[in-house]
Amino acid sequence: MDIAEVAKASGLPSSTLRFYEEKGLIQSNRSSALRRQYGGNILERLALISLGRNAGFSLDEIVEMFTPAGPEINRVLLSAKADELDSKIKELTAMRDGLRHAAECKAPSHFECPKFLRLLNIAGKNRFRQPSKLQEKKGKN
Amino acid sequence: MDIAEVAKASGLPSSTLRFYEEKGLIQSNRSSALRRQYGGNILERLALISLGRNAGFSLDEIVEMFTPAGPEINRVLLSAKADELDSKIKELTAMRDGLRHAAECKAPSHFECPKFLRLLNIAGKNRFRQPSKLQEKKGKN
DNA sequence: ATACAAGTTCAAGTCGACTTGAAGTCAAGC
């Protein structure tokens, strides 16, 4: 597959594909002179990347997961990420319920409805400055 | 409360408080010459903002929710946001389960384990380019 | 042979959410 095909099939612009390659997220072999050619698993890989991004991972984190740097490290990382997702899910659930309520509540300002606030407080364990933002500062090299 | 107190109580640097004010997220009355003074509800408001950010709303979206621009519009917006959160929650849940499995799975590369991939595909309804990124392009005036 | 489309590199620009820096204001303490 050449870059245009992959771009079309994935919906990603070719600039993004080049950028991902530069970041080490995907690979290509240069068939002819300098043109990129992609293998059949490229779409699956891109889907995975997109999924990871959707779940809140940074590109750097996704790179780390792809390359099994250390066998132990990755498992720990994965578990930790799962835990983060778990609390994020709880938060979003509370937020969703709060929003649903607010959409039906007749309080003048949604954000001042006591029921709404109570719902939100469930998620508000980590108020203000979120301590784990799902992507930590990572300081590459 | 002056800005230092709010900063300490909220954990937000004063630069952020000024920035939020500029964006219209919070207000202050200038007591003495030019120094900001904040009312008692400021912390609640900041908590709400933080919560919204955590849930994936942009600052512009949060501003819109605070100001009841049109009574109908906001309800619709809120419902729509709740729906978005709902699908996001489903995605994250699948991702979390996938990660949990991967953390225990003995496949060489986690992202190549078929069970992991199957789990992820549940979330993969919207593969690649995510169509609603939870923050839409909004083009302010 | 030449034009053209599609690829390439590399540098710079964009966007949201802040942060940082320079330069100035002001009340309080010495």
Next chain:
DNA sequence: GCTTGACTTCAAGTCGACTTGAACTTGTAT
């Protein structure tokens, strides 16, 4: 009356994830 320290404004910088632009090479069509 002058320093100090906490505030102020405004401009510019940062960071991640891309996008855009300029300049260049290549394979195919005319």
